[in-house]
Amino acid sequence: MPRTPDTHADDLDTIPPAQPVFHVEQALLGALLLEPQRLSDVTGIVSEAFSTAVHAALFAAIRSLPAPDPLQHTKNTKWLDEVLAAAHKQVRGLSASYLHTLIQVCPWPRHAPAYARMIEAEHSRRRLCAAAQRLTQTARDTSLPQRVATTLAEADALATVADDIAARFPPHSGSLPHTPAPSPATPHDEEAADEERLLLATATAHPSNVEQMRWLTPDDFTHPLHAELWQCLITLTRRGTPVDPVTVLWEAQHRGLLSAGAEPRELLDLLARPVGSPESWGERILQRSVLQIAHHIGRRIEAFTQDPATTPYQLVVGSRRALADLCAVRTRWQHATSPAPQNRPARTRATAAPRAGPPRTTAPPPPTARISR
CATH class of the missing domain: 1.10.860.10 (DNAb Helicase; Chain A)
Known part of the structure; x- marks a missing residue:
């Protein structure tokens, strides 16, 4: 009898393994479910920082509820039930067994601040990647009425994200990313x-x-x-x-x-x-050059973000170095498109009125006769 293929098993084989940040999120949520009072030690992240909707909903529910009494929390699951009910309003399919799984996989609840810092770093990577992708797409969007202005605005938005990451993760000197830069596209137009x-x-x-x-x-x-x-x-x-x-x-x-x-x-x-x-x-030629450079910079920064070995510090330094390449061509574009200064008439220096001297007490001397040769 021929064997019927197990399609469910085949589907499981195609599911990619969870990224490291997924396990970090589980550890942080487990720490907060086990010891809710540690939420005060977790700063710098919001629910949007989590990589899945389930984890984001759980974190939002934990933050929305007052922390229970530590002693009472060890005796019953009342607060866990409240967290589950609050999270259910945002996502479906969440069960009490998953909350217990999160608690079990947490190595050390006291490491919650370190877990939060890791999640914040990965969220910064995703934010920078999304901003770089928007820059790349905008630079190639021929339907925009003001292509250069819109593209430069996206570059400024990307720089703002990099500055925000730098404020949270101050870069070290010389910490450049090791990711090879993508080769610049040379379309035959x-x-x-x-x-x-x-x-x-x-x-x-x-x-x-x-x-x-x-x-x-x-x-x-x-x-x-x-x-x-x-x-x-x-x-x-x-x-x-x-x-x-x-x-x-x-x-x-x-x-x-x-x-x-x-x-x-x-x-x-x-x-x-x-x-x-x-x-x-x-x-026209300069406009095409501005858009091409912006497109390459977006691809370059996106490559940094897709390299898991790149640290937040390296993301900041690499992004700023890449965006600096756009400054020179932006300045040239502004010179090319700025209206020419109007020639103003030269200012003539007004002749000042002679100052009054002291009163004369004697008659002026006679004019000197010109000596002719």
Whole structure:
């Protein structure tokens, strides 16, 4: 007779094992159920800090009820029944046997503050991970009307979470995370390449604008050849050298771009089709760079949080280092999008009225005659 597979056993095999914080939460709840007076020693965590709804409901119920008399608590289960009833209002399926299990698995109730600190640390990891994911998603959301402003606001929110964690877990000097950073995504965006080509052609036709666009750097370009050509334009304008497609081609040759595979005729054609203004194309390129950097920073911090070996101290230091990379490009974006200052007329210094001198007592001397040769 063929054996009927035990689907229930197969399902149990697919359930991932509980994380260490789950056992820590059990130990803390067991300590509080066994000795409720230790709740006063537990600070810094709220019910949202727990990883499961059952544990969160139990902790909220324990906090909502006054602690029983320690002597009476050892004689009956009245207070435990009240905790169970209060927790039942938030979650279903909770039984009295689970409360007894929590009490049994707690090694030492007096270690409750240490357990609470561990739970707080893991909650900080989840908070930082969620903030990093929001930054990553926002940076890629093309439906937003103000993409850069919204993305930078999410970066500020992420920094606020990191600051809050730092206040609870002050970082040690030099405690950087050891998690390898994810490789930056380099999407091949044909629209971005077209905008870069149009910028190069337009800037070649209007080289005087290049000097005013210091907020745009070669690192903002998605195509390496375009980044090198932009550096050629910067070099020529700062030298005061005449700028046109031919002079840019000559500078490109000295930089080895032709030996790298770029054809002279191809570069001349690229630089000979200006459209619009360099500033408008430059802002588009810089916007894409801001969003790309923000997206990479979000992925980088998320990788830190998903490494269980990363401590809260390392999360703070690593997050702050990553967010610092966004400061420079944020400043350049503000320079690019801020209105140009209006030229104010030069202030003329008013001629002061001559001061009155002392009264004369003698006649003034006669004017000196000019000696002619």
